[in-house]
Amino acid sequence: MRLSRRGLLRAGLAGSAATALGGLASGCAVPTGSTGRNMVLWYWDGGLGDTVVKNARARYDSSVDLQAIKIGGYYRSKLITTMAGRAHVPDIAGLKGEDMASYLPNADQFVDLRTLGADKYKSRYLPWKWEQGIADDGRMVGFPIDCGPVAHFYQYAVFRKAGLPYEPADVSKELDTWEKFFAAGERLRRRIPGTSLLTDVNSVFENVVQQGSERYVDKDRHFIGDQEHVRNAWALAVEAKQRKIVSNLVNGTPDQLSAVEDGKLPSQLGASWATSDLKNGVPKTKGRWRVADMPVRPSNNGGSFLSVTKACREPERAFEIISWMLDAGNQAQGFVDAGLFPSTPASYDLKQVREPDEFFGGQVTMDIFGPAAQKIVVAYNSPFDIALGQPVKDEIKNVGVLGKDPEQAWSDAMSKCRRIAKHLGVSY
Amino acid sequence: MATLPALEKRPAVVADVPVTRPRQGFRKYWHLYAAISPFYLLFLCFGLIPVGFSLYLSFHRWDGLGSMEWAGLSQYRYLLSDSEFWSSIGTTIVIWALATFPMIFLAMVTAVMLNSAVRFKNLYRVAYFLPNVTSVVAIAIIFGSVFSTNFGLVNAFLQAIGFDQIAWLNTPWGIKIAIATLMTWQWTGYNAIIFLAGLQTVPSELYEAARMDGAGPVQTFFRITLPMMRPVLLFVLVVSTVTGLQSFSEPQVLLQNTSNDSTFSGGPGHAGRTMVLYFFQQTFDNNDFGYGAAVAWGIFLVVVLFSIINWRLVQRRGEE
Numbered sequence: 001m002r003l004s005r006r007g008l009l010r011a012g013l014a015g016s017a018a019t020a021l022g023g024l025a026s027g028c029a030v031p032t033g034s035t036g037r038n039m040v041l042w043y044w045d046g047g048l049g050d051t052v053v054k055n056a057r058a059r060y061d062s063s064v065d066l067q068a069i070k071i072g073g074y075y076r077s078k079l080i081t082t083m084a085g086r087a088h089v090p091d092i093a094g095l096k097g098e099d100m101a102s103y104l105p106n107a108d109q110f111v112d113l114r115t116l117g118a119d120k121y122k123s124r125y126l127p128w129k130w131e132q133g134i135a136d137d138g139r140m141v142g143f144p145i146d147c148g149p150v151a152h153f154y155q156y157a158v159f160r161k162a163g164l165p166y167e168p169a170d171v172s173k174e175l176d177t178w179e180k181f182f183a184a185g186e187r188l189r190r191r192i193p194g195t196s197l198l199t200d201v202n203s204v205f206e207n208v209v210q211q212g213s214e215r216y217v218d219k220d221r222h223f224i225g226d227q228e229h230v231r232n233a234w235a236l237a238v239e240a241k242q243r244k245i246v247s248n249l250v251n252g253t254p255d256q257l258s259a260v261e262d263g264k265l266p267s268q269l270g271a272s273w274a275t276s277d278l279k280n281g282v283p284k285t286k287g288r289w290r291v292a293d294m295p296v297r298p299s300n301n302g303g304s305f306l307s308v309t310k311a312c313r314e315p316e317r318a319f320e321i322i323s324w325m326l327d328a329g330n331q332a333q334g335f336v337d338a339g340l341f342p343s344t345p346a347s348y349d350l351k352q353v354r355e356p357d358e359f360f361g362g363q364v365t366m367d368i369f370g371p372a373a374q375k376i377v378v379a380y381n382s383p384f385d386i387a388l389g390q391p392v393k394d395e396i397k398n399v400g401v402l403g404k405d406p407e408q409a410w411s412d413a414m415s416k417c418r419r420i421a422k423h424l425g426v427s428y
Numbered sequence: 429m430a431t432l433p434a435l436e437k438r439p440a441v442v443a444d445v446p447v448t449r450p451r452q453g454f455r456k457y458w459h460l461y462a463a464i465s466p467f468y469l470l471f472l473c474f475g476l477i478p479v480g481f482s483l484y485l486s487f488h489r490w491d492g493l494g495s496m497e498w499a500g501l502s503q504y505r506y507l508l509s510d511s512e513f514w515s516s517i518g519t520t521i522v523i524w525a526l527a528t529f530p531m532i533f534l535a536m537v538t539a540v541m542l543n544s545a546v547r548f549k550n551l552y553r554v555a556y557f558l559p560n561v562t563s564v565v566a567i568a569i570i571f572g573s574v575f576s577t578n579f580g581l582v583n584a585f586l587q588a589i590g591f592d593q594i595a596w597l598n599t600p601w602g603i604k605i606a607i608a609t610l611m612t613w614q615w616t617g618y619n620a621i622i623f624l625a626g627l628q629t630v631p632s633e634l635y636e637a638a639r640m641d642g643a644g645p646v647q648t649f650f651r652i653t654l655p656m657m658r659p660v661l662l663f664v665l666v667v668s669t670v671t672g673l674q675s676f677s678e679p680q681v682l683l684q685n686t687s688n689d690s691t692f693s694g695g696p697g698h699a700g701r702t703m704v705l706y707f708f709q710q711t712f713d714n715n716d717f718g719y720g721a722a723v724a725w726g727i728f729l730v731v732v733l734f735s736i737i738n739w740r741l742v743q744r745r746g747e748e
Contacts, residue, residue, distance in 0.1 A: 077712050080492045102715050106493040250598060255578045383491070387714040394693060401598050401696040416512075423506045423719070 030087040033311030039064040039318060043094035044075045047304060048145065049337030052330045060321055064314070076102070083109055089311035092318050095142050097303040100132055101381040103142075107135035111308040114140045116319040124328065128378040129343045133305050136219065142305025143322050146331070146340035148271035149372040150207060150301050152294045153278065155285070156361060158266035162191040168363060171292035178208070178236050181295045185245030188266070196247035197267045199256055201237040201400030202393065204246075207269050208233035209389075210299035210379075216389045216417075217382035223421045223428045225388055226414055237396050238406045246400060257281050269294050271301035272341040272369045279359055289360050291368045298372035303343065345374060384426050391416035486721035496718075503722035513723060515698065516706040517730055519604070523679075523702065524672035526608035527615070532664060534616045539623030540649070553624070556617030567610060568681030572597070575606045575682075597683065600699035607678050607700055615671075619664045626660030627653065666738045673731050676704040703727045 034040045039060075041053075053068045060066055069090070071078055076099045083089055095103055103110075113133075118140050122130055125144050133142030152171065160166040164184050165174045175181045185197030198204065209215065209230060216225035224230075240246050247265060249256040259265045261282045268274065278289065306322045308315050324330070331342035332350040347353060348370035356362040395413035398404040421428045454461075486503055488496040507513055542552055559567070574581045575596035583593045596602035630653060638648050654661075679700035684691040692709035694701025701709075707727060711720025 074712065077492075083493060102491065103493070105491065109493055248595065248598065249577070253597070254573055254576045258579065383715065387716065390693065390709075390713070394698065398697055402600070404697075419510075424716070 032086055033089050033309070033313060034067075034091055037063075037065040039066050039092065039312075039314070039321070040088075040090040041066060041068040041092040041094075041306075041321075042071050042079065042090040043068065043306075044096075045070050045072065046338045046340075047094045048325070049330070049334035049340060051337050052325055052333050055330075055333075056321055056325050059324070060317075064317060064321075066321065075099075083309065086311075089309050091309060091312035091314070092322060093307050093309055094145070095305045095307050097132065097148075097305070100142060100305065101383045101385055103307075104135040105383050107137065107139040107141050109310050110139075110141045111310060111312060111315045111318075112139040112141075113143055113308065113319065114138075116308070116315055118143065118319070118323075121323055124344055124346060126343050126345065126373060126376070128300075128376050129303065131378050132381065142307050143319075143326060144343035145304045145306060145326060146302075146334065147343045147373055147376075148273055148300055148302035148341060149369050149376060150210070150269055150271045150294055150299045151365075151368050151372055152292045153268045153270050153274065153289055154292065155263055155266035155288045156290045157288060158188075158192065158195070158263045162188045162195075164188060166290075168290045168292045168368065171290070172368075176293070176295055178204075178239075178295050182240060182243050182245055185240075185267075186243055189244060192263075195264050195266065197245040197265075198240065198269070199247055199249055199251050199265055200397070201241050201246050202397055203251075203269050204240045205233050205237035205393070205396045206301075207294065207299050208236050210301060211297055211377075213377045213379045215379060215381060215385045216392070217384040217426055219380055219382070221382075221384070221426050223388060223417060223426050225392055225417055230392065234392070234396060234406075234410060238399060241400055248401070250401075252281075261285055263288075272365075273302060273339055275357075275359070275365065276339045286359050287361050290363055291360055291365050293368060293372065297377075298375050300373075300376045303341070341369060341373065343373075345370070348373075384421075384424055387420055387424060388417050388426065391420065482721045482724055485718055486725055488718045490717040491715045492717050499718055503719050504725075506719065507722045507726050512698070513703075513706060513726060516701050516703045519694070519699065520673055520675065520702040520730075523604050523607050523611070523675065523700075524669070526604060527611035528665070528668050528672055530608075531612040531616050531619065531668065532661070534612065535619035535623055535664070538616060538620035539627055540653075542620065542624050543627045553621060556620050558617065559614045560618040562614075564614070564677040565681050567614060568678055571606060571610045571613075572682055575602070575609075598696060600697045603679075603683065603695045603699040607675070607682060610678050610682065611672065611675065615668060619668070622664055623657065623660060626657045630656045662738070662741060665741075666735070669734050669738060670731060673734060674704050674727070675702050676708065679705055680708075703730065 047070075048068070057066045057068070075094075075096060079090075079093055079095075126147060129144045129147050133144060134140050152175070154171060156166050159171070164187060165171045175184055181197075188195050188197055212229045212233075214224055214227070214229050216223065216230070218224050247256075247259065249259055249265070256265065260268075260278075261284055268278075270277070278285070306326065308318045308322070312318050326344075328342065328344040328346035329350070331340070331344045332347040332352045334340040335342055335347070335353050342348065342353070348366055353366050354364050357365050392413045395404070395409040395416075399406050399409045418428050420426075485496075487499060487501070489499045489503075490496045538556060542549065542556070545552060573579070575583075577583060577593055577595045577598070580596065582596065587593065594602055596606050634652050634656070635648060638652055643651065679694055679702055680691060683693075683695040683700050692701075692705050692713055694705050703723075704727065707720055707723040710716050710723055
């Protein structure tokens, strides 16, 4: 048969049209979850230890083909899009701690881990962390990966020069209230002009709120962001500004990093994972840092979960995999691989996590973070906390950065909250 | 359906002539339809259906995962009373104005210079076009450094000529100017190329005649070049209105550090929170997909309004 050019074009067009139509047709029959032996696991870069994932693949190779996929970009929106589309939903999904409150009202999208025997593992995990994975109706959605106990990072030599306590034990003991912490900030600024204890007021505000057991909206869908616990955090943040212990720099900018490097910002209240931010952001400060307890009591910042989705065909197998990946031994490995702070207290005594850290002058940072993780209080996180906490955080930032009148800022924040609460159906 | 029995009665005559001819036409031209179909299929999947769905969504309450709840017009009612949305419109327009007018001026100057340049013409054109094809994210990161307080190029320059430092990304006007500068830098070259194309369509006889009549270069520019360039100018204005009103990546990347936990809050005092940024915050930070959709339609109406204003301007010019 002779092929004319026109015939060839026609065949090509027909072929591509058929492919397009075929694609549409098969689109009607996309599998909800995975197929074959596949067990698909979604997480993000640094969400699980690489060694742990590799070992899990090898270990369960005889029964399933564990496909651990790192999802880049805005993780949560990709996950909920996939779940709402009911197509190619992963069997096991990582859930970020800060998004947890928004997943919990939709606990029916996940397998209740209690039905798979999760309760027998409960005693091995931090109780407050375990509670965060449980929905209001008692269904257990998330199995704890890591947590983020907050501690006080400071530069040893600068504190010493300013006449402040400088050994970690002394810093923990002597700067154990906000009052003493602020007084230390004033002293620091007097002794070494141009130095500020903290970068911004938000670090005070957020940490004080996170130390407590209440946030912005309670279980009964009532706004509590106008109550004592938030007012107190607000007042302390305003005080930090008035006593001039915060800089006018912006976190994460070149200006701030260079101030940290020059010892002009010798102190930070940061979660355990902030160690890697310091190591990457200001590598030249190696050896200058120490870690101590933060004032009052530790708070938590970050930490995530693994869940089994409704689309999973073999929930028992999936649960077997995640409970193995997140046991005390593997959590210690996750800490070594990716700095994921274990939610299993048994890990804190393991040798791998107790290596002296040269970045912190040979200090064993686990001595601070381990006990801190166990002192964090259980808090209720509402799905409306993000929407109703934002106006307050925005306004305290305006006080800190733009010098807005605190009274005015507070009343602006409250009137915004009132409006948003009404819109979201939260009682005020 | 009602006409079917009638057709069955006299099939021989009716069916043959008018019914089969379009069929033949389709059979004859199907490959043309097939050739243009990818666009329509893609548009249907990724354009029309999502647009329709967002309209549907805006009448509901939805957290993105659970069941949707009918909300009637309440999302739109809230939108009208939402002062944050109105202020985001204001922010967008201010940034747009700060970016567009200097941009048009600079683009015009650049185009006139390119038009009279003799050597390396193409090299200049490529160089001026490059910013437009550079990733906005990359540009925003660079501009973040350029506008940083202690080490930024802008402040270094200000200090060199005896001014004080300005905390650009920490003050409301500083933020707006930084975003506008970024947009100006990105779009000047692109629009200069368009102006250049416009300049080259102006007949040279007009310039010759003007020179004969003794017009200087300034007079020539204002009396001949500018009036002849009006359609091009309006095209540039329309395009930059549509893109400028939808600015998102510029403030998002430039200000993500200053926004403590939401990367969409637009910096201190929400000084850089444009309409689309606000839409993102409502939708993806607050999980308020229904309201997010309503905000998106609000943005749509604002853009339509501006497009109508532009269109009226074009029409009136055309009548003159």
